[in-house]
Amino acid sequence: MTDVDLKGIGKKLIGMNRRLARLFAYHSLTFEEYLQDEDRQASIERYLEIVIQAAIDINKMLIKYVENVDLEKLTNTEVFTLAGELGFISSELAAQLALSAGFRNVLAHVYDDINPEITYRALQLSVVQYPQYIQQVQTYLNLLEDDE
Numbered sequence: 001m002t003d004v005d006l007k008g009i010g011k012k013l014i015g016m017n018r019r020l021a022r023l024f025a026y027h028s029l030t031f032e033e034y035l036q037d038e039d040r041q042a043s044i045e046r047y048l049e050i051v052i053q054a055a056i057d058i059n060k061m062l063i064k065y066v067e068n069v070d071l072e073k074l075t076n077t078e079v080f081t082l083a084g085e086l087g088f089i090s091s092e093l094a095a096q097l098a099l100s101a102g103f104r105n106v107l108a109h110v111y112d113d114i115n116p117e118i119t120y121r122a123l124q125l126s127v128v129q130y131p132q133y134i135q136q137v138q139t140y141l142n143l144l145e146d147d148e
Contacts, residue, residue: 004065004141005061012057012058013137015054016054016055016130022043023051023126027127035116044119048104048107048123049107052101052103055097058137059080059082060074060079062086062137067082067086075101076102080097088136089137093129093133096125100129103122
């Protein structure tokens, strides 16, 4: 078992919070308003990609801390599932967020064919689910600190 990088995880959580605040400012847009501004769409897509990637990175850091797993063999979806199984986040939230892992790949690699309806729905879900993720990870980290 290795030491957990609390500083690195904390930095990622702060970045996630900052980007979620930006996404939250957009979540009240109607779908029609979302479609009217391509620059706004691009900003939302990028914020979503960064938030999802940060969660994947955090999950990997925590998995590495508690399990001897070859992280290279895990898909991003499996990283979320394992985070739930290991208790970093609830299994229910892990299952919900595992769906966003595939969407992150679309955002990063298939950017010319991104479906605006899916992105809009991801925006709506992210401002609910990812604050829960941050809270649950922070609770897990607090438990680690209490054990030391």
